[in-house]
Amino acid sequence: MKRAVLITAMFLGAGAAVAAPAPVEDIAGGSSDDRLARIERIVKSRQQSDLEMQRRLDTLQQEVLDLRGLTEQQNYQIEQMQQRQRQLYDELANASSKASAAPAAVAATSTPLLQRPMPPQAV
Template identity: 50%
Template structure:
């Protein structure tokens, strides 16, 4: 009686699962009760093992999909940073070319080391010092040497038309070295003293990051919200929005 009941239970389970996945065909209608029960048990075990293998395959596929998704997100972020970097370089080149285009054709004033430009008199030494500092980054990749070069430039030419860019580059160099306090000071100077700088949006984003790194999430949130408000359609605004979601 017990074996018959167990056999009926197995038949019920088997019948419910018969449409879920194909199973080996076996004759369970002939032979003794023991033989029929053994046949049902074998079929049940075979189906269970097949379902386990299928689940393992699904789990493996899901893991691969997750890894691919993470890789795509990482590549997208890296591409976005590369594009931002290119925009910064183009802006820097435009500024330099604009300064050359707006300057008179070789005007010489009392000091032959000075060149007259539309915004006032810019020393040739000033141009040389700024070019040297920038080239240490863009051309020579000597980032550690570029830090004192920009510091010296800002100390020597605090009122230069290149001062805002110098603060940005110096802040970026210190940021890359994870000198959060030093980077914050440079970005804050740019934001406070040069509201019209084309690097203001990115400086605000990075200023927020330095605040987060120093456990000041409330200030970081305020800065990133400011970026979105002031520059709603900029890449910096998208970056700030992503960072806000992580808070």
């Protein structure tokens, strides 16, 4: 019976030791004011980095908008140049066809003049 009481006492003692709260130690080695100041510095640093990142993002968005505008301007200018080039090709083709048609017309009109009978000449 003594043995049962001893074993029970050991279990109860061990249970009390396990249930006891762990001692709290400050790992950072400072007071709560120091920890609060450190946390505030961390939060401020993150806010500054977030603000800087937002500024960069805004700058990049503006650059993208500027580049899109520039691209649209260049596309418009390219379309205008292509349209002008087509007009020049059409004008060149018309001038070429008129030039090739003109010698044929001149030859056709000059041939009948050569084939007319000569009027009698007075002697």
